[in-house]
Amino acid sequence: MLRLEQYLRLLPATSHATAPALISGYSFLSSPLPRLSALRLARSRPPPLRGKTSSPVRASAEPDSTVKRAPEMAQREVARVVADQAVARLGARLLPSAVPADVVEFRNAAGNAVGSLDVQRGSPGSSIDFMLQSSLHCEVPNGAIDITSILIFLNASTDAPHFLLELIQGSSTSMVVILDLLPRKDLAFHPDYLQKYYEETGMDEQRRKIEELPQARPYRSPSLFVRSACSPTAIMVSIDCGQGGEKALEEIIHGQLAKVIQEALQTWLDNCVDSTIEMDEAERDCLLKRDRIVRSKSIEVDLTANLPRMFGPDVSSRVITEIRKAFGVQEP
Amino acid sequence: MLRLEQYLRLLPATSHATAPALISGYSFLSSPLPRLSALRLARSRPPPLRGKTSSPVRASAEPDSTVKRAPEMAQREVARVVADQAVARLGARLLPSAVPADVVEFRNAAGNAVGSLDVQRGSPGSSIDFMLQSSLHCEVPNGAIDITSILIFLNASTDAPHFLLELIQGSSTSMVVILDLLPRKDLAFHPDYLQKYYEETGMDEQRRKIEELPQARPYRSPSLFVRSACSPTAIMVSIDCGQGGEKALEEIIHGQLAKVIQEALQTWLDNCVDSTIEMDEAERDCLLKRDRIVRSKSIEVDLTANLPRMFGPDVSSRVITEIRKAFGVQEP
8 A cells, every 4th residue: 555655746746736745744734623712612512513613713714615624533533632632731821813814714726625724822921932733634536635733832931842743644544643742952962851851751652652553654754854853752653554444543543642642742741831941042042043944944845845736826825924923934 | 573672681681791781773892893904914815704813913812712703694794895895995094993902802701792893093184083893792592692883983174974884683584774874963953964965865765775675674772862863864774584584684684785885885985074164163162062972972872881791891991991082082
């Protein structure tokens, strides 16, 4: 069976309405992960929202009848639970979302790709820079590609790692998982940092749990930058349950994968969010510069290369502008 | 079948005469890779030396009759060819070896472990810091462990990567391979460096060739530091040919593996050895500091943890002293 990456490479590369030719591991694309405000509203009126959200902002963005909604699926359910846990714990550290309506949800002209993006900045005085949730649903000739991402980045009050989750599904039986406490220092140069955030937190044990699944294989991002940016305990796997493995994949997503993601989030919440550190000016400058390069490079590798081909230049430009704003980086 | 690392962990941990409990990926241990001087002599009188070398220095070190020689085997033959190619190309950039006789070859008291070490410093004005060749042969209850290493490290006239090869064999049918152009900068912070030495040189293609072997599986060093220090194109695999796979492993070592190692060396020779670079004082300080930390940490993780258990404190101390000298790092 083809790996996702190979599959994506087979798709037409020149059409604006197709999937990316290259999944780098950093995709900040999106589809209906309902905005947090919508989610909060939803909780007070069961049954929970499925497939379609009730955000008034989104409803006014584009006429609902012209495009499909992204389907409900295991990866979105798990991502939603994880995002909710993060939001509940971070509480007042997060400001309300300020993403414009036409970026909260966006579609391509052909109607076969829909994405959504939500960004909440950290409140003043907190260690949070932003929390970004996104997902993407893109129909392709033989199925669909679904990508869900949760990023929680910290600011320069600490050098603690960011939280990064990306779930990339190219079929109903296989997916790629990228889960990491994204390091903010050169780990070979800073063994104490490696020890504090990766050895002592037992992060490698989580990686092992997923890699030991018989359906899991290491996933090598085609981007050397992405591989360099991730920690040695990053989970980067493709899980392939083979023909007829729809149910098996769902069970893994709801079972072992959900558990490992939640444990990684818990580790991050317990060890990173409140980890303030004394830095002199040179150290802070270096941290800020490194953060900026990693962020810019992520956007360049992933979004500016792929998003226009899926959503056309105008929609992509709006979305990328918002992501640049969150990331605090300018166009090159 | 047990992976090498698990196998090693089963060995008694307290005896001085057993193998390391942990293979970190950096083992600068050794057994009869004949010293270069001996090799050069050997070439003028066929047949080539096998199993026993004629170095007069070595012969006087310890009485030959008390211990066994390390057996000739495919990994040593390949390493020898690779080392010869490097030496031929580096030519006058390498000074003659200056390692004391009792480190050129060393043995443990029980007579079941033999190692050898050769270090040639770079000549003044060259970019070479040192070339280190080492190998180790250690008999254990159910067989033997053989480790061969070639390291060619550059000095601060350049920031180009070092060359690193390590072959670790725990049985006649399986082995671990670590092959890398060891980066000297934080790759996520320096995308230009990543591009120059890793993307444009096509190093990832070499990795792919080995990982695509049906007998190859990714090897995760138990040391997070080792994983952090290596590049994203590093070959870190275990090759397991299964029961009865002695011949198959030999063929891989002499075939695909030898070819990939030679191509990696060629890439390194062509792109790194003569790559001089303008650095300001701060950049050079940073490079030197990073080099020092990586070197110290490598010794700590690998040698000070393992060598005394194999060779006892006195022999280990002599060997580690020589390696520290080559690495230019002091005891902590």
